[in-house]
Each structure stands twice: as structure tokens, then as C-alpha cells.
Amino acid sequence: MKKIAIVTGASSGLGAEFSRLLSEDSGLDEVWAFARRRDNLDRLAAAAKGARIRPLAADLASPEGVESLRSLLELERPDLRVLVLNAGRGSYGPFSDTAKDGILDMIDINVRSLTETAKDALPYLAAGSGMVLVASLAGMGPLGGRAVYAATKAYVLSLGVALAAELRQRGIRVTTLCPGPVATEFAAVASGGRVGPQDGSASPERIARRCLEDFAAGKVLSYGRLGWRLTAALMRLSGGYATARFSLKHLMR
Template sequence: MHSAALITGASSGLGAEFAAQLAARGHDLILVARSEDKLTALAERLIAEHGIRAHVLVQDLAEPDAARLIHGRLAARSLTVGLLVNNAGFGTCGRFEEISADRDHDQLMVNVVALVDLTHRLMPGMLERGSGAIVNVASTAAFQPAPYFAVYGAAKAFVLNFGLALRQEYRNRGIRVLTLCPGPVDTPFFDAIGTRKAAVNGSMTTPEPVVRAALRALDRDRGYVTPGLGNALAAHLLPRRPRTLVAAVAERVTRKVLSPPDVAPRTEEYAA
């Protein structure tokens, strides 16, 4: 049975770019997000450009049974997933007590729970076939505590450690696991979070080089990748002990998000 690449959060940003670059490599696609119109338009374009097959699955990943529903629809269509790209995600920022508890709950459902649940659902098939790959999208926020991004940073730290652990478990069983840790990328993420000041280092890249670096790292079976020299240096040279000092230093960098937002928050899309 021919396998495809399943990409969550595929309607825009990094997800749409993963779809485009994988289609250019000849992968069939399963595109998952909440925006049916955007997914359909993307699928039709990539089919026309690359002659691949593309399937659209509309699903809100904040729902508790999202992974079960997706898995059931895959089975109903006899679709096999050889590459899972857990890309969907969004963030919140500001003082913790001022952030909606419901919004943070949904953030964890999308960024952590759906990611783990989908991996649980799809890993057995990969093991049965003796091959497969998983790309989990984390962030440079995964490498240290992130005051004013407390839930987002903690969720991405989970994604990084989860991915690295799985890689060790499955690297000799035919499954590659890569964790992508980009710095700020110019995507709808910043519209959803409500301010472009959330790019705390003041600079952003575009999705194309980030996805290109991720697929190159996957080809080389790397455990994780932090695209961009500045991002890589910050991730690897910043001391990690004592943790309280690292958190204090991080707070001085991230506190600027407390100024009035320069973009109206948007909630209809999840961005990577």
C-alpha cells in the first residue's frame, strides 16, 4: 500500500511549506487543519504542479479525540502514513494570570496532546512496515524557561525531549524521528499570538529555508535541527545552569511582550 506524508497545521506557514517541498519530492500528502477552503486550494495546486495525490482532512486538534477521528478517517480511506509531520501549534504570551485558561488549555491540546496521540496512533503501522519518519516541530523556546511564554515554552520543551527520547527508542527499528527547533518564522503564528514582539530576538526568517533545513536533517537522520547560525548559537552556547539564573536572564529578554500588542489577536487558525 502506497504511503503518504501527513502534515498537521497544513493550511499556512510551515505546514503549507512542508506540503510544497514534500510534494516536490514526489510525496503524496494528507493535509490536516481546520480551514477546509485553504487545504483544498493547497491540495489542488500541488496536485496540478507535481502530479501527486493529496487528501484533505478537516479537524480541530484541540478536540480531545482529534487523533482518534483522524486515524479512523485514514482507515476508512485506506490511507497509510509513512511520514508524520506534527507541525500544528500556536502560542500565548503575557502575564500568566492575564491569559485565558481556556486558550492555554487548547494550546496544550494542540501542541502536546494531539502530537503525542497522533504519534501513538501511527507508530504501530510504521513499525509493522519496518520504516517511517516523524518530524515534530518545537522551537528555540524549548531550550530554556520562557517567562511570559510560560506554557508555550514548556510545551515546546516537552516536544523536544519527547522527540529525542523516541529517536533513541526507534532509531534501530527503522523509524527516524527529527525535532525541528526554529527561531521566529514569518507565519500566521504571530497573528494568532497577538503581537510580532513575540519574535523576541527582533528578526524572522521565512518558512522555505526552515523546511529545507528540516528535510535535509531528516535525510541525514539527525535528532534535532535549529536552522540559522544565530539560533543554533543561542541554543547551544547559552549556559543551562543554574536554571533560576537562566530564567532570570530570559525574563529580561521576553518582558517586552508586555507592551500593548501591535497586532489584534486572531483565533481562527493554528500556526506552527
């Protein structure tokens, strides 16, 4: 049976790095790389140094996109070693000024698609395998100016930790990644092209590598940086409203 990894949102940023690193894992036959931008996926596949990276263009915010992933699993029945649920996007700005379609699309990709893909892929995970869910530091507390994004990531964090507890008895590991700012296309997408990554953002290669190490070690949460772990603890301690007020003042860009 073919041993594979699946990475959603593989066409840039953290997802591209997860795909590269997993393809270098000699135990895998293929990495299935999902995203909408086919050209980026093709470039990623052409540069693969280890296991084949298989480019699979799909809009995972749509029911058809999620169905394409599910039916490929059903057709090939692989031995799924690692499922990386990474596809997602943010949105900067107050709730009142954000278009409803954009909000719903973000919920579709960050929450609905991630949940459905986890459910569809679970039958292909066996003892010794597992999932990585990409949440965010933003999931640790409500954020003014990023209200819906933070709420979607709080959902991912809650789901990931609960699945880690539920699947442990079956020997299936679940690690939830909670990074702060990473130097990817995220900020440009979230701000409609107004801003790029903030100063001091982490390298996506480093954060993806650290996360896979934490996954291999069976950690439930991965932060990537000690500072982010401390920020997460502060956010939890400070109470939701204080965090939301602070972010409204300091994170608005």
C-alpha cells in the same frame, strides 16, 4: 499500498511549506493535510505540483479531530513514509494575565494531540520512514512571558529525542525541529493580533526545507540556522532561571 505523508497544521506557515515540499517528493502518492481552515487547505491542494494534497479539515485540539485522523488511517491502512507533527500555537504574556481556557487549549494542541497522533500513527510507520516533531528554541529553557508555551515545547523536544532513541532499532527516524522566529502567522495568533513576525524572522520555506534535509540525513535535531543552534547551547548553559528572567525582559511584546 498507497505511500503517504501526513502534515498537521498544514493551512499556513511551516505546515503549508512542509506539505508543498513533500508533495514534490516523487516517491509519495498523497500528502494528507490537516488543519481547521478548510479554505486554506483547498488552496494548498489546488496549487499542488506533485503528489495530490488531500485537504482534511479537523480541530486537532478536540478528541473528535484526533479520532478523525486515527480512523482514516485505520480505514485506508497506508504506507506512512513521513509524519509531520507541526500543528501548534503560542501565547504571549504573563501567566497571571492569560485566560485559563487559552492555556488549556494550547496544551491540548501542542502536547496532548501531538502525543496521541504520534501513538495512533506509529503502527503505520515502517523501517525507512519517520516523524518530524516541531518543537521550538523556546523548548530549550523556561521563558518568562511565554511560560506555558515554553513548557509545551520542552515536552515536545523531550518526547522527540526519546522517540528517536527508542525507534532507531526499528529503522524509524525521528527529527525534532527547534526553530527561532519564523515569518508565519504564529506571532499574530500568540499575541491576539497585536504583533506580526519580528524583524529578521526566517522564511518558513527555508526552515521546512532544511528540516526535511536533516530528516533525510537522520539528524535527531534540526535548527534551521547556525545562530539558533548557538542560542540553544547558550540557553542550556545559562541555567533555567537566568533564561526565564532574560526572556521576561527582552521578549515581552
